[in-house]
Amino acid sequence: MLLSIRSLTKTFPGTLALDGVDFDLATGEVHALLGENGAGKSTLIKCLTGAYHRDGGTVALDGAEIAPRSTVEAQELGIGTVYQEVNLLPNLTVAQNLMFGREPRRFGLINTRAMRAEAREMLRQYGLELDVDRDLGNYSVAIQQIIAIARAVALSGKVLILDEPTASLDAREVEMVFDVVRGLRERGLGIVFVSHFLDQVFELTDRVTVLRNGRKIVTERTADLDRMSLIEHMLGRALEEEVEQQGAGKAAATHPDLLHFEGVGRHGVIEPFDLTIGQGEVVGLAGLLGSGRTESAELIFGVRPAQTGSARDEKGALDLKSPRAAIAAGFGFAPEDRKTDGIVADLSIRENIVLGLQAQRGWARPIPRAEQNRLAEDYIRRLDIRTSGREKPVGDLSGGNQQKVVLARWLAMNPRFLILDEPTRGIDVGAHAEILRLIHDLTGAGMSVLVISSEIEELVAVSDRVIVLRDRRHVAELRGERVAPDAIMRAIARDGTGDGETARCC
Amino acid sequence: MNTRALPLYATIVIFLLAYAICWLQFPAMLSTRVIGNLLTDNAYLGIVAVGMTLVILSGGIDLSVGSVIAFSGVFIAVLLRDSSLHPLVVFAMLLALTTAFGAAMGFLIHRLAMPAFIVTLAGMFLARGAAYMLSIDSVPITHPFYETIQDAYWLMPGKGRLRLIGILMLLIVLAGMIIAHKTRFGASVYALGGGEATARLMGVRQGRTTILVYAFSGCMAGLSGIVFSIYTGSGYSLATVGTELTAIAAVVIGGTLLTGGAGYMFGTLIGVLTMGLIQTYIVFDGTLSSWWTRIVIGILLLVFILLQKGLLKLSQSRLIEAAADR
Structure with a gap:
């Protein structure tokens, strides 16, 4: 060995x-x-x-x-x-990069010509003919x-x-x-x-x-x-028991269409995909890490600008060039990395919750303190955020409660479409269930949700419909009874050939 | 062709154009006398700008050099006045001192992971304060050795005088070019300016390189101080205020990227000469206020910053096009 x-x-x-x-x-x-x-x-x-x-x-x-x-x-x-x-x-030039630290020298000075020749020789072994001086x-x-x-x-x-x-x-x-x-x-x-x-x-x-x-x-x-x-x-295969609990009770409810995305894509990030979101529907994105789950959400929310494609709702075309535009269109996005992209750890719960709303109103119209307090108290109660008070810095809360604060911030802005990227990562089991229940409640009130998760049982528990991604492509869509761990795993695993029943290639 | 070299070409073209304009208006500008004076008058700036170029290439900045030049002048003048040491001995002492001063700043920047801006700002106040402590008056230098080197020149064809300090400046630029482009140390400097983390992964000894870079800049500032004392024949603690910024401007006009990692030593020479040329033009004109120098330098700086941004955009869009073609 x-x-x-x-x-x-x-x-x-x-x-x-x-x-x-x-x-x-x-x-x-x-x-x-x-x-x-x-x-x-x-x-x-x-x-x-x-x-x-x-x-x-x-x-x-x-x-x-x-x-x-x-x-x-x-x-x-x-x-x-x-x-x-x-x-x-x-x-630095290609030659300098290749030879860095071992440059051939003559009289103590770098011998550029020899360096160039050696670099060219190295690359030739790999079938590359480059201008090594560039x-x-x-x-x-x-x-x-x-x-x-x-x-x-x-x-x-x-x-x-x-x-x-x-x-x-x-x-x-x-x-x-x-x-x-x-x-x-x-x-x-x-x-x-x-x-x-x-x-x-x-x-x-x-x-x-x-x-x-x-x-x-x-x-x-x-x-x-x-x-x-x-x-x-x-x-892992620790999924069986979860499946038992699910299975039944998943009626293929119909949801009126809310948003249409057509041919949204970006070179080298994700192949163009179509996506329709129904009102009050939970759509799950499944796939292995790097399959394009987060990237899909980022394109929809304008974090990365899409190179192709368009979006529209029942009123007409939507412009999704930036997160600002997406927020104006009534979207929300709770990103995967809560600590760096979601919360401002040193600010209090109240400040974190009103942050988005205040940004939307503009700095010239501050939200009155009494209104801020009311909002914060309201969400602390509704989402059951466990804290000693609304002025506590968010960084001091547990992961699950931090996640709830991020959710509260978006809910305060009253979005019609919320994207949750790994909403339960790093959260203990109890809080986990609460977040899932919360998603149910929200959709009951008419909000549409896109959930990204690497935990398949979580997607099964919460989604009406699951889109499966592989190699930066939307490869399959499962709905109704087919939203089950086995089916999702099979869809993730299936290689290029595809089968006509569920695969809807984009 | 590398887009990296474009600012250098732009600098050279601008310098030649400016010179052509000057020459059309005042044909006497194209004499070796003017050229000789251009080199002599800007010798101290050129030398300190060579040190600054290396610092900026490494991704840092050295704000202390103006004060170090003033300190050097006072140090030399006071020592020559109060002791019987030969100027060459004093020079050696001074260079050792300023080099150690630069190395100490480099050490702090590396060890404390502090921004170079702050550390060298402290160095700026320290050196200026030390100069005040030595003397607050302008101290004349009357050593016979000084008279000898002040009078040393090479008579160029056309009766232009290239004085010793002008020659020294050209030699220093040459040495700077060799260090930056032809040694492993120079390659390490470029690497640091390109990205510290990557440079470390590629085997750059970051601490050693940082300390050497600032030591070099300190040494150049000391040398510049010697040249300045020869040029003015005195040492004055209030001299060369803001020279560090002039040097930075010369480096940027010379095509070096202020964020580090890209630039050429030769460009700095052109940058210094461009600034000197503007001053010469104003002297020739006679009616313009000397503040025009600053205004033109300000405009040139802006132009170069825009040019560099534009080139960056250009090379990026070219990459994207290349990717789209495939």
Whole structure:
């Protein structure tokens, strides 16, 4: 074995990020490392690259135990890493980037000509003919990614870790990068490949290791796995009991159409999709991380401008170029990362709740303090926010109560369409149920809701209709009785072929 | 062609155009006398701007240099007046002092992870205060060695005099070009300016590079102070107020990106000469107020900032087009 990890353990205050993980990497192998958010992939990689220092277990490279303390040390040992965001300098030339720190010198000065020649030679091995004197930033992300790989291989040359290298590439570019990776496999490197794109895992890798909640679930030859079992490994199978509770009582109620989105898309972010939202309807977005769930919501809400497509309601066309326009159209968006995008931790509950409303009214018409107090008290009671008072800083509340404050802010603005991205992440079980109940209540009052969640049972519990995404594409729509964990999992897993019954390709 | 080099070309074109306009109006402008004076009069600015260029390339800023120049002048004048040390010994002491001063600021910037703006602002007050402590009067320098180097020049064809300090400035620019573009240290400076986190991942020793950059700037400020004392023949603690800002302006007009990571040392020389040219024009004209220098410099700065923004937009849209083509 080129690299062998035994019972690797890493703890952070309050969490066991890695719990006795084993991992092997052979020479001439591409080994996929899979898992949902928080499964421990990046912790494992950071232990290998020296960014973290492990708490327990052994890591052996070529039979000798190693404990790198910095990226540079890991590189010298032979472990190179290429990240999703290219970690090269766009303001230097291609040659400077490739040769940085090992420039050929003559009389103590950099020999530019030799550097250029050497860089060109390096790239030729990867089938690239570039003007190495141009700035790196002039080239596409795919080319930059290959240059980053070339640099990492030249520096380390034993183990190459690719941490979601294809996340911002289109299909043709992915193929380009894959050709390079295959070439390196033939040269005998061991390659760790992290990706959310299962198609790519099946296309490229020899073996797969799945992590979940800091534990290794399975290591198997890719050829012996099918998509369904792989997704089961990733998401877990603790779903059965939930299904029992659901199943019944989900009448395929009809909802009058409220909003239509047609052909909304953005190059490299999400393929154009159509979406209709009914009044009082809950639509769930299901898919693996990186499948385009959040991106769909961001396009609808104008966080990222859509390049194509249009939106309209019963009155006419809607302009969704910015969050401001979306709010004016009666939309609300509670983002996934509550702490950075949702709450202002140092402000009080009252201030957080009136924030959106005040922004809508404009600074010239302050909301009277008595009105603010009334609003805050009202929502604290209605949403059952557990707090000692309305003036408490939101940062001091528990996750579930913070989430309720974010909801309260949007509700105070009385939106007709609310987007909730992972509304229950990091919330304890009790609050979890309350949030779900709240969504039910809201839709009962006529509000439409779009819920994004990686917990399938949660989507099943709350949604009237579920749209399944895969590889940045809306691939299927399930409604009525078909909104069930098994069906969703199958839709996530199904590869390109599709079946006519439920797939509604966009 | 790299879009990065466009500001440099723009600077050169603007300088040549401006010179052509001056020449059309006053044919005498194209004499070696004027050129010699242009280099001599701006020698201290050119030297300090070389240090500033490196600092700005690294993504930082050094506000202390104007005060350090004034301090240097007073330090030299007082030491020469009150002791029998040879000026060369005094120069060596001064350069060691200002280099250490710059290194100390660099150390603080790195170790405390403080903005360079604040640390060097403190350095600015410190150096100015130290100059006041040495003397609040203008101290004349009357050492015979000074007279020798003040009179040293190379007579160019056309009877123009290129004085020693002008030659020194050109040599320093050359040295700056070699350091910035031809050494690993220079590459590290560009890398830091391009992105600290990435630079660290690529193996740049951030602390060492930061300290060296500010030490270099301190050394250049000291050297500039020596040149300024030769140029004026005295040391005065109220001299060169605001020179750090003039130097920054010269660097930006020279095409260096104020956010760091892109620019050329040669551009800074052109930037300094452009500013000197405007001043010369006003002297030739005779009727214009000297404040016009500042107004023109202000306009030029604006033009360059707009140009850089425009180029950034241009290269980005080109990338998007390239992506759309595929």
